[in-house]
Amino acid sequence: MILLFTxxxxxxxxxxxxxxxxxxxxxxxxxxxxxxxxxxxxxRASAYLLAALNSEIPPGSVLLGVVDPGVxxxxxxxxxxxxxxxxxxxxxxxxxxxxxQQHTPTQVWQITWRPSRLSDSFHGRDLFAPVxxxxxxxxxxxxxxxxTASVGPxxxxxxxxxxxxxxxxxxxxxxxxxxxxxxxQELEVRGHRIRPARTFSEVAPGEGFWYANGCGLVExxxxxxxxxxxxxxxxxxxxxx
Amino acid sequence: MILLFTxxxxxxxxxxxxxxxxxxxxxxxxxxxxxxxxxxxxxRASAYLLAALNSEIPPGSVLLGVVDPGVxxxxxxxxxxxxxxxxxxxxxxxxxxxxxQQHTPTQVWQITWRPSRLSDSFHGRDLFAPVxxxxxxxxxxxxxxxxTASVGPxxxxxxxxxxxxxxxxxxxxxxxxxxxxxxxQELEVRGHRIRPARTFSEVAPGEGFWYANGCGLVExxxxxxxxxxxxxxxxxxxxxx
Amino acid sequence: MILLFTxxxxxxxxxxxxxxxxxxxxxxxxxxxxxxxxxxxxxRASAYLLAALNSEIPPGSVLLGVVDPGVxxxxxxxxxxxxxxxxxxxxxxxxxxxxxQQHTPTQVWQITWRPSRLSDSFHGRDLFAPVxxxxxxxxxxxxxxxxTASVGPxxxxxxxxxxxxxxxxxxxxxxxxxxxxxxxQELEVRGHRIRPARTFSEVAPGEGFWYANGCGLVExxxxxxxxxxxxxxxxxxxxxx
Numbered sequence: 001m002i003l004l005f006t007x008x009x010x011x012x013x014x015x016x017x018x019x020x021x022x023x024x025x026x027x028x029x030x031x032x033x034x035x036x037x038x039x040x041x042x043x044r045a046s047a048y049l050l051a052a053l054n055s056e057i058p059p060g061s062v063l064l065g066v067v068d069p070g071v072x073x074x075x076x077x078x079x080x081x082x083x084x085x086x087x088x089x090x091x092x093x094x095x096x097x098x099x100x101q102q103h104t105p106t107q108v109w110q111i112t113w114r115p116s117r118l119s120d121s122f123h124g125r126d127l128f129a130p131v132x133x134x135x136x137x138x139x140x141x142x143x144x145x146x147x148t149a150s151v152g153p154x155x156x157x158x159x160x161x162x163x164x165x166x167x168x169x170x171x172x173x174x175x176x177x178x179x180x181x182x183x184x185q186e187l188e189v190r191g192h193r194i195r196p197a198r199t200f201s202e203v204a205p206g207e208g209f210w211y212a213n214g215c216g217l218v219e220x221x222x223x224x225x226x227x228x229x230x231x232x233x234x235x236x237x238x239x240x241x
Numbered sequence: 242m243i244l245l246f247t248x249x250x251x252x253x254x255x256x257x258x259x260x261x262x263x264x265x266x267x268x269x270x271x272x273x274x275x276x277x278x279x280x281x282x283x284x285r286a287s288a289y290l291l292a293a294l295n296s297e298i299p300p301g302s303v304l305l306g307v308v309d310p311g312v313x314x315x316x317x318x319x320x321x322x323x324x325x326x327x328x329x330x331x332x333x334x335x336x337x338x339x340x341x342q343q344h345t346p347t348q349v350w351q352i353t354w355r356p357s358r359l360s361d362s363f364h365g366r367d368l369f370a371p372v373x374x375x376x377x378x379x380x381x382x383x384x385x386x387x388x389t390a391s392v393g394p395x396x397x398x399x400x401x402x403x404x405x406x407x408x409x410x411x412x413x414x415x416x417x418x419x420x421x422x423x424x425x426q427e428l429e430v431r432g433h434r435i436r437p438a439r440t441f442s443e444v445a446p447g448e449g450f451w452y453a454n455g456c457g458l459v460e461x462x463x464x465x466x467x468x469x470x471x472x473x474x475x476x477x478x479x480x481x482x
Numbered sequence: 483m484i485l486l487f488t489x490x491x492x493x494x495x496x497x498x499x500x501x502x503x504x505x506x507x508x509x510x511x512x513x514x515x516x517x518x519x520x521x522x523x524x525x526r527a528s529a530y531l532l533a534a535l536n537s538e539i540p541p542g543s544v545l546l547g548v549v550d551p552g553v554x555x556x557x558x559x560x561x562x563x564x565x566x567x568x569x570x571x572x573x574x575x576x577x578x579x580x581x582x583q584q585h586t587p588t589q590v591w592q593i594t595w596r597p598s599r600l601s602d603s604f605h606g607r608d609l610f611a612p613v614x615x616x617x618x619x620x621x622x623x624x625x626x627x628x629x630t631a632s633v634g635p636x637x638x639x640x641x642x643x644x645x646x647x648x649x650x651x652x653x654x655x656x657x658x659x660x661x662x663x664x665x666x667q668e669l670e671v672r673g674h675r676i677r678p679a680r681t682f683s684e685v686a687p688g689e690g691f692w693y694a695n696g697c698g699l700v701e702x703x704x705x706x707x708x709x710x711x712x713x714x715x716x717x718x719x720x721x722x723x
Binding site: 242244251271273274275276278290294297298299406408409410439440441452453454455456465 | 490491492493494495496497498499501502503505506510522523601602603604607608
């Protein structure tokens with residue numbers, strides 16, 4: 001199984017083109033969109049979300065990640081990472097850094113395979129999708145072993161005290177694991193004081209709170225409301241303990 | 242086959258997490274998004290849309306419905322319903338009430354199975370998806386038989402004279418089956434008089450009308466226009482005969 | 483494999499209903515959304531995008547196209563087209579015209595099969611999806627051979643000097659193949675002069691340019707910006723060489 005983890009958005013032919021490229025190289029392999037609206041070009045924020053979702057990725061499957069701050073980036077940055085029984089294929093821009101930090105030993109390869117036709121702007125379709133397909137069908141890694149540092153920055157914190165993702169309901173995920181916070185910890189974001197609650201129904205309608213969300217991250221929400229709008233939140237906003 | 246019927250929206254990892262949960266419990270079972278932008282937290286409106294789509298659900302398949310007005314709701318509300326050759330898994334908040342009203346005898350179970358880890362906020366992934374997977378692979382219902390009333394309110398009308406869904410083009414579905422209305426019946430919504438037509442091309446561009454839509458419901462539309470914007474429609478608006 | 487190529491948008495039950503209709507007629511056949519937000523009701527613009535994506539369609543598969551300017555259109559317009567090893571099913575309104583112009587010989591049939599129940603407004607589900615399913619499972623074409631002109635207008639230019647699609651990032655695809663332009667060709671759109679570049683990183687942040695996009699079309703973009711907003715672009719805008 002191949003999981004797509006991208007910032008492509010729902011519109012356009014891009015996800016469809018990725019799927020056709022996978023189908024051409026590994027017919028019949030199932031493909032699931034894990035998420036397609038990661039914060040655009042933001043590999044760092046996306047890295048924390050990936051780490052939070054990591055335990056839900058089925059062992060044996062391939063995570064195909066594309067969040068590319070510089071479209072047309074040097075294709076030598078393309079990497080394959082192996083952690084436990086899972087494969088990761090994508091750019092070496094840090095997208096896989098937090099998973100790598102949390103799980104050692106990790107193996108990393110630089111992708112050396114090149115397609116007969118490599119477009120300047122769509123490495124997801126031309127390079128990453130075929131390599132993900134090769135791994136899904138059990139081929140050797142088409143690349144050379146490299147140092148773990150090749151996945152990108154090594155100095156990102158274990159937990160990121162920032163808003164990393166705003167969902168369609170205005171709930172704001174942060175890059176902090178809830179397990180690291182006291183259940184009575186108060187937060188501050190954009191000058192608003194945010195108290196903890198176990199879940200939505202514990203606070204009054206219209207009231208903000210934070211809770212441990214379904215993937216274990218600290219998430220800021222408003223019962224029956226839109227936290228993003230109510231507090232003016234954006235990806236990258238600092239969260240103060 | 243499992244059909245997802247949710248108000249999750251297209252964004253975020255939620256639909257992807259549901260699919261991974263299903264794959265873990267029933268590898269290889271096909272999954273289709275029937276709809277993912279049901280009116281948020283509105284089980285009543287969604288119940289009428291489900292009833293209208295019911296005949297299109299393939300016999301033998303499992304409808305996994307999640308429209309949850311109170312996230313963090315009591316998990317004892319989780320039900321399985323069987324109607325003819327189809328399964329329904331979801332909350333006992335009325336989402337399945339209209340299907341149940343239209344089709345008897347109906348069997349209902351309260352779900353007693355619990356996962357080793359049940360999050361407070363994502364019962365769709367943790368409870369409903371695994372149970373749908375069990376049914377799709379032919380397991381026994383993991384629950385106890387209960388009264389049909391366990392699916393939720395029993396006093397909702399057979400047809401709902403309200404706007405229940407606005408689609409991306411601004412067409413407004415109502416909860417009324419077109420088969421119950423005269424072909425010459427005029428409607429009124431938000432003070433606008435709406436005349437009947439067989440289809441879009443029968444009225445002038447920019448003109449509003451109602452017609453029997455593709456799933457048999459009364460739908461208010463504007464030829465080459467956006468009825469939702471033109472008439473200021475919202476989910477819940479009353480329709481007067 | 484069946485590819486969906488529609489202007490339905492992501493919302494609503496429409497894509498899901500198409501998939502259920504396909505599943506009913508060809509159980510187990512894989513279905514991929516190639517694109518679902520084609521410019522609404524615009525068969526001409528969509529025809530150029532289809533031609534640009536054509537080489538990515540796997541041989542042996544069926545392209546199911548629905549872009550219908552007149553919902554409730556005469557169902558006698560329904561066609562099947564065969565080009566090389568690929569099938570196309572949809573309306574004879576020009577959606578397949580540019581593919582037909584670029585690839586001869588082409589065979590065309592008028593669909594004569596009718597379902598037991600044909601709604602006035604959803605031929606995609608009731609007529610086109612079942613026919614696509616028949617072809618995917620290897621049945622005979624359920625129709626009569628007709629002249630190639632039955633796919634629609636024969637007088638559309640080989641390249642269309644217009645904006646044909648704006649993606650979610652504001653990049654504006656045109657109907658012109660980049661292979662037909664000099665690499666130094668400047669363009670003008672809405673009074674803005676647009677210079678060529680090989681890719682995003684070749685121009686300064688905030689600067690507009692055109693480049694050969696991933697499917698070979700001339701695309702107008704802004705590095706780290708939104709060309710659609712910056713230049714006020716809309717589908718149909720003329721591009722001047």
